[in-house]
Amino acid sequence: MALSSVSRAVLARWRPAGQRGTRGEKLWGPPRSRSSRGFAGRPPGVTQTPPTFGFLFDIDGVLVRGRHVIPAAREAFQKLADSDGQLRVPVVFVTNAGNCFRDLKAQELSDALGLEVSPEQVILSHSPLRLFHQFHEKCVLVSGQDPVEENARHLGFKHIVTIEDLRRAFPLLDMVDQSRRPKELPPQTTDFHTIEAVVLFGEPVRWETSLQLIIDVLLSNGNPGTELAAVPYPHIPILACNMDLLWMAEAKMPRFGHGTFLFCLENIYKKMTGKELRYEALIGKPSIVTYHYAEYLIKRQMERRGWASPIRKLYAVGDNPMADIYGANLYNCYLKSVCQTQNQAEVKGSAMMTEARSRDHPGLRKHWDILPGLVESCKSILVCTGVYNHHKEVPADPHESVTETVFHGHRDFCFDPSLVEASHVVKDVKDAVELVFQKENWSWE
Secondary structure, rough: OOOEEEEEHHHHHOOOOOOOEOOOOOOOOOOOOOOOOOOOOOOOOOOOOOEEEEEOOOEOOOEEEEOOOHHHHHHHHHHEEOOOOOOOOEEEOOOOOOOOOOOHHHHHHHHOOOOOOOHHHEEEEHHHHHHOOOHOOEEEEEEEOHHHHHHHOOOOOOOEEEHHHHHHHHHHHHOOOOOHHHOOOOOOOOOOOOOOOEEEEOOOOHHHHHHHHHHHHHHHOOOOOOOOOOOOOOOOOEEEEOOOOOOOOOOOOOOOOHHHHHHHHHHHHHHHHHOOOOOEEEEEOOOHHHHHHHHHHHHHHHHOOOOOOOEEEEEEEEHHHHHHHHHOOOOOHHHHHHHHHHHHHHHOOOHHHHHHHHHHOHHHHHOHHHHHOOOOOOEEEOOOOOOOOOOOOOOOOHHHHOOOOOOOOOOOOOOHHHHHHEEEEEOHHHHHHHHHHHOOOOOOO
């Protein structure tokens, strides 16, 4: 199941401290004043049994399409909120968007849904990078769109080089666009700091420039503008966020995502060197690291609201079978494997549990005590308002939704048809919420 591709980096400690940051453009209608509604408000009085389940909502294709709110989204959150505007169950928004600020994304969701959304309810594709402390002191090249440098700093990176910084320092490297070629031979750059890692936040604007300069950095072992006698391998570490090949906006057909850019980078590198491009970490859906982080934030909400009941189930609602559904199902498989290992450990001792976890999930092996009491399951719900089936009828049998013969997921995740089979397929997010309430015997009022 390619679990080792999730991350080889060691997760240090969960630090949810207020990352400032989400997408630059303003979407979804006029601004509204902030209030004490939603998650960020005061804890409400206990009016019913505390929830034992939580929601993970994708955004694009589930709640919005480009700049437009999907009508079912507001209806769904009217059911999720009480008469005071407080969410009655814990909710986290998990998106593979990354060229944005988290607090701005929270404000946009507040405007779209009609209740206050806290930044701590939002997970962007790059949010788990705050856990990769071993890279925060290194000189890193970052790729993406504005505000990529600000996001890197908010995540803890101290020494940041952008693609534009690199282009200015080595103008002879960017030669595709003739209008940007230097008119005179520039002096040689001699004091540029060696780049020690590459962090890919999201799709850039000028793909030819980013592809060329990233390849230059990899082939020069972090010293662009120089030529080595042999290709360095393994190359310097690469951390990549957002593996979505496609995403859904206002256009009739899906648009290229960052996964398409990664596909180009991987194949150019292999064509030039004959070797495989390797990642230190792949972050964002469907990575297990991202779902770990989402579960952690769900539990934080439970604590802040004073709900003592443990969360037993997560319901992940998405529109992309290769990201949302694959990721939720992959995490569900992981939870089952941990549960099985725990049961075996009760019989054979805790040493077996520690050893099995280390063997199966090498990227996470050293810090299991930071996430005690994992949930029992993560069920996937596929909606038909985005990438999947956005103009067809809902299939009566969820298994009928699996029609993919071409794998759109990332190279390092195997195509297992069972992982893109949703637990449930519904028309829209309102139907998803109603379905979960029914299954959990949760009252509408």
